[in-house]
Amino acid sequence: MKILGIETSCDETSTAIVENGTTVLSSTISSSIDWHKKYGGIVPEIATRHHVEVIAPILKESLAQSGLSLEEIDAIAVTQGPGLIGSLIIGIAFAKSLSLALKKPIIPVDHILAHIYSACMDNVGIKFPYLGLAASGGHSSIFIINDFDDFRLIGKTRDDALGESFDKVAKMLNLGFPGGPEIEKRAAKALNKKMLFNPPEIKNSYDLSYSGLKTAVLYYIKKQKQIEQQEIDSICFGFQEAAFQSLIKKLELAVLNFNTDSLAAGGGVTANSRLREMLKGLGIKLYLPALKYCSDNAAMVAGLAFRLYNKTGSGNIDFGPYSVFEEKWKP
Ligand code: AMP
Ligand code: MG
Numbered sequence: 001m002k003i004l005g006i007e008t009s010c011d012e013t014s015t016a017i018v019e020n021g022t023t024v025l026s027s028t029i030s031s032s033i034d035w036h037k038k039y040g041g042i043v044p045e046i047a048t049r050h051h052v053e054v055i056a057p058i059l060k061e062s063l064a065q066s067g068l069s070l071e072e073i074d075a076i077a078v079t080q081g082p083g084l085i086g087s088l089i090i091g092i093a094f095a096k097s098l099s100l101a102l103k104k105p106i107i108p109v110d111h112i113l114a115h116i117y118s119a120c121m122d123n124v125g126i127k128f129p130y131l132g133l134a135a136s137g138g139h140s141s142i143f144i145i146n147d148f149d150d151f152r153l154i155g156k157t158r159d160d161a162l163g164e165s166f167d168k169v170a171k172m173l174n175l176g177f178p179g180g181p182e183i184e185k186r187a188a189k190a191l192n193k194k195m196l197f198n199p200p201e202i203k204n205s206y207d208l209s210y211s212g213l214k215t216a217v218l219y220y221i222k223k224q225k226q227i228e229q230q231e232i233d234s235i236c237f238g239f240q241e242a243a244f245q246s247l248i249k250k251l252e253l254a255v256l257n258f259n260t261d262s263l264a265a266g267g268g269v270t271a272n273s274r275l276r277e278m279l280k281g282l283g284i285k286l287y288l289p290a291l292k293y294c295s296d297n298a299a300m301v302a303g304l305a306f307r308l309y310n311k312t313g314s315g316n317i318d319f320g321p322y323s324v325f326e327e328k329w330k331p
Pocket of ligand 1: 136162163166272294
């Protein structure tokens, strides 16, 4: 079964065609990230306009890459949420139009669960139940995944997401946007590998919090009269270690308390090699996406859609832009 996936939840416009949930026949991504850089963060209106402009050409490219025509696609999958409301609406409207015009089933997919699925796309051997981690610019969430359509959110950030905290700390240090890759590079070359900041911890919970750590970094910077390049490297190291140690502690607790021997982790932050190393240290079977599928992409959407379709069939076309596990958007 060949499924066309559509992803427009944030700044990446992506379409992909995936066969039977695992074989990526084509994957095309156009990011509007360069347009957001001068604002130091994602500007929703810019992201939305970019989706409108490029979604049709992106689809054409995906079809050309795969050598397939639209008629040869068996179903349409689309990110339902969570994400920026204007951005989601573009993808959903586009997907619904294709579904109606082509008379093909439509499958709404949760973006966060798709990130976790991206870790298993090549590894169909993963056994339920497993721990799921989504670590991205907007989310830091820990799940118990009992099946593709049966999951429990056990922990999430109470304030900033992990990727968001990287972006904010990078902004304080004038390291550009998005901040994650630059902080990783700086941390790796730090000569002073001191724990400058305490790993944040919320007791008796799997929840995470990064706003306090971010503030600690801000006050540390403010206290310095002048910051040398080497000091910036040390701050990046100290921040990155504290941020990841805090996450690892919660995952260790989950491994201890839940009957699972595997972790599937996805989202932009899982591209970080230090995080990958620390996740390996958990001592359970680790499933991670290829680097090109860590950030937002439609292949993960089409992949998970196949699993959902096999379990529950086509979704009703009457759905809106929200997440299946978060509170619905309220006016
Ligand atoms: P996503 O929200 O999944 O598109 O991922 C984007 C987020 O991942 C941004 O907040 C980035 O700063 C973060 N990110 C990307 N690469 C890295 C990295 N190597 N280390 C840490 N964070 C990263
Ligand atoms: Mg993104």
